[in-house]
Amino acid sequence: MLRRPWAGVLLIFVVLGATGCTSHRSKSAEAEGAVRFDAAAAAVLSKGLGSGDEAQVRKVVAVPTSQVLSPAVVARLAALRVTVDPASFVLGKNGTGTAKAKVGATEWDVALILVDRSWKLSATTLATR
Amino acid sequence: MRRALAVAVLLAFAVLVAPSASAASLTCPGQSATTSKIAGLTATRRPVVLVHGWDGNAAAMKPVQQGLEATLPGKLTELFFDYAAASYHWAAVPAVASCLADYLNAVSASYRAAGGDGKVIVVAHSMGGLATRFATDGAFARHPVPAAELAGVVTIDTPHQGSPWGNTALARAAEATVGEHVGSAMMAKPGSDGSICLAVHNYKTSLPSGCALPPYLPTTVPVDEIAGDVSISRSLFGIHMYDIGLLGDAVVPTGSSRGYPGSGPGGVMPAGTKVTEQTVSCSQGLDKLVDAAVQAGIASRSGALSSLGAAFGALGNALDNAAIDQILSGKYGKETILLFAAGYLGSSCSHSHVLSYPVALDEVAKAVKSHLGDLSSPCISEAIRADLPGHLPTKVEQCHGDWAVANICVPGCVDAGRLVHRVAGRWRLAGAVLQDCRETLTTLGVPEAIANQFGYPVCHPAAKPGPPCSATALAEAIFKRSHSVYDVSRLACDGDVAVGFATSNSDADASNPDFGYFAFTGTEGKWTSHNRARAPISADNFNSQLTPPLPPNQIDRAWKLQQSL
Numbered sequence: 280m281l282r283r284p285w286a287g288v289l290l291i292f293v294v295l296g297a298t299g300c301t302s303h304r305s306k307s308a309e310a311e312g313a314v315r316f317d318a319a320a321a322a323v324l325s326k327g328l329g330s331g332d333e334a335q336v337r338k339v340v341a342v343p344t345s346q347v348l349s350p351a352v353v354a355r356l357a358a359l360r361v362t363v364d365p366a367s368f369v370l371g372k373n374g375t376g377t378a379k380a381k382v383g384a385t386e387w388d389v390a391l392i393l394v395d396r397s398w399k400l401s402a403t404t405l406a407t408r
Numbered sequence: 409m410r411r412a413l414a415v416a417v418l419l420a421f422a423v424l425v426a427p428s429a430s431a432a433s434l435t436c437p438g439q440s441a442t443t444s445k446i447a448g449l450t451a452t453r454r455p456v457v458l459v460h461g462w463d464g465n466a467a468a469m470k471p472v473q474q475g476l477e478a479t480l481p482g483k484l485t486e487l488f489f490d491y492a493a494a495s496y497h498w499a500a501v502p503a504v505a506s507c508l509a510d511y512l513n514a515v516s517a518s519y520r521a522a523g524g525d526g527k528v529i530v531v532a533h534s535m536g537g538l539a540t541r542f543a544t545d546g547a548f549a550r551h552p553v554p555a556a557e558l559a560g561v562v563t564i565d566t567p568h569q570g571s572p573w574g575n576t577a578l579a580r581a582a583e584a585t586v587g588e589h590v591g592s593a594m595m596a597k598p599g600s601d602g603s604i605c606l607a608v609h610n611y612k613t614s615l616p617s618g619c620a621l622p623p624y625l626p627t628t629v630p631v632d633e634i635a636g637d638v639s640i641s642r643s644l645f646g647i648h649m650y651d652i653g654l655l656g657d658a659v660v661p662t663g664s665s666r667g668y669p670g671s672g673p674g675g676v677m678p679a680g681t682k683v684t685e686q687t688v689s690c691s692q693g694l695d696k697l698v699d700a701a702v703q704a705g706i707a708s709r710s711g712a713l714s715s716l717g718a719a720f721g722a723l724g725n726a727l728d729n730a731a732i733d734q735i736l737s738g739k740y741g742k743e744t745i746l747l748f749a750a751g752y753l754g755s756s757c758s759h760s761h762v763l764s765y766p767v768a769l770d771e772v773a774k775a776v777k778s779h780l781g782d783l784s785s786p787c788i789s790e791a792i793r794a795d796l797p798g799h800l801p802t803k804v805e806q807c808h809g810d811w812a813v814a815n816i817c818v819p820g821c822v823d824a825g826r827l828v829h830r831v832a833g834r835w836r837l838a839g840a841v842l843q844d845c846r847e848t849l850t851t852l853g854v855p856e857a858i859a860n861q862f863g864y865p866v867c868h869p870a871a872k873p874g875p876p877c878s879a880t881a882l883a884e885a886i887f888k889r890s891h892s893v894y895d896v897s898r899l900a901c902d903g904d905v906a907v908g909f910a911t912s913n914s915d916a917d918a919s920n921p922d923f924g925y926f927a928f929t930g931t932e933g934k935w936t937s938h939n940r941a942r943a944p945i946s947a948d949n950f951n952s953q954l955t956p957p958l959p960p961n962q963i964d965r966a967w968k969l970q971q972s973l
Contacts, residue, residue, distance in 0.1 A: 328644075340644065341717075341718075341720070342649075346650065347650070348649065352647060352648075352649050355647045356645070356647060359645055361645060371711075371714045372714075373718075375714040375715075375717070375718055376714070377710045377713060377714060380645075382645050387645060388709075390714050390716070390717030390718070391717075392717060392718050400644060401717030401718055401720055402642075402644075402694050402716060402717030402720050403643070403644050403645050403646075403694075404695050404698055404713060405646075405695065
């Protein structure tokens, strides 16, 4: 419909940037300054992803409780051997952050979100582009 | 801003409530510049009129035109209807609906003048589909498009039942806020009647006051609905976890783009309308969405990753009607909106990208192909068939102007060519064409100039002087070929062609005399015999029995002579 389709998206980013973008904001805002993503937090992520247990995966990946995670997905995540580099962590706004991670020799950018004072993985993209 | 908005809405309503009054002085802005000139139509190419959507222009439809040409080369003449100058208005306003009707009528007339059947296919994106519906109704168009002019209407992501982005607080805020940030030209005019009337409407929700409901198309016009369906693939480290479906193209829900049957007055489509639905789906990963945001310059890479990641974290794969209701009520979650926006921006089958999405273009081509009709001959045989009820299926061989030669088998007849003539718009039988000869046409009344266009040979040249026409001379010719003596009892000559009935009179054959019709051709003062036919029943049958057969341009004359004996 729009002649400039990205204009509407600009608005979304403007709005989100100004007012926060997740439903977890109220819980995380207070903790934002205090909870850093350190080596221990990175280790928790790696351990949870590699656990092969759905409950443990849910503790480290931001997934709605109503969303089904198949056993195959849990098993494939367990086989990855993910290491997240805490030194690369950059704190964002509203309880978000980004960091670098490696799976084997492949480097990834990961998005993190602070939920109840714990960092969870929310998204990943290949870093080498 | 609020006052200006109110004024704009009032103006829009003023236009909407009195469409016929303003139609008298209607001009069609935009057409002269970018709407295709109606020229070069030929009967062998079905006209397809491409109609863009709200706040769009003809350029948006270019990929559709290119896709059709690639898939159906030589079958179509694509024309663009551009109403860009009025495209932020609701599809019902005269500058859209009535102008589109005039354009379609003009295309149809030109196509008919070129020898076609006058039927046009419309391929419309988004609100263009609604404009087409309004164009067929006399309440909205000065000269509504009659059903007979439409071979089919293909709608792509048309909001038959509206869009959650129409007439919502979000849409109005977007118009105002984005206008402030990037300039008003980037968005539709705030409060435009187009954005208001594109609101969701269905059996339980009416359109806003002042917005005319799109009428149903005539029942004989088939409708093909093509709906984009975006889903976003959520994965971690390349492992796909699940898809988040947006239940539509990020602007129009699939229930709306496939919602023609329940979208018109009364909510029930008239019986008999043929409607097909095709959903084209695409799944887009986060990488593409992030790239799109970065390339558009609206977020940094890390910013886009963080924002979308947060949205992913909050949303499962079941964006159901509750999400739509959120938008309608103004209580939308920002994660929902973000995901819709990203899906719109980065998905290959989203509302705007669907026009260049190969799967969608394939579906458009299939739909258009289904409405092509018979273009295998210069005439449209359906037109002839429709006007000659009671005849078996027609295969049109050639058509020039109001004259055609077709294979028409009247029950009980031998399949043969017939000349048909269009008089006052109706095709009528004008005579049998036993030979594809120019003279056959002219003797049946075809003007010479048109008869020449059929390219038939001149079968009956002016008769050249032949040898003396006598029984003796013909009997000598028979003897020369067969070395048998015949008596020629009956004969007829026409210049250099002759036919005689002869009987063998040799003693050896006395108990079983041979007889038959012999043809003769005269060259250099002598007859040459073509032996012989016992009981010819037609020109072709006569010639097939002769040895050797006659030259093509002498068959008819010989047959006439035989008939005269």
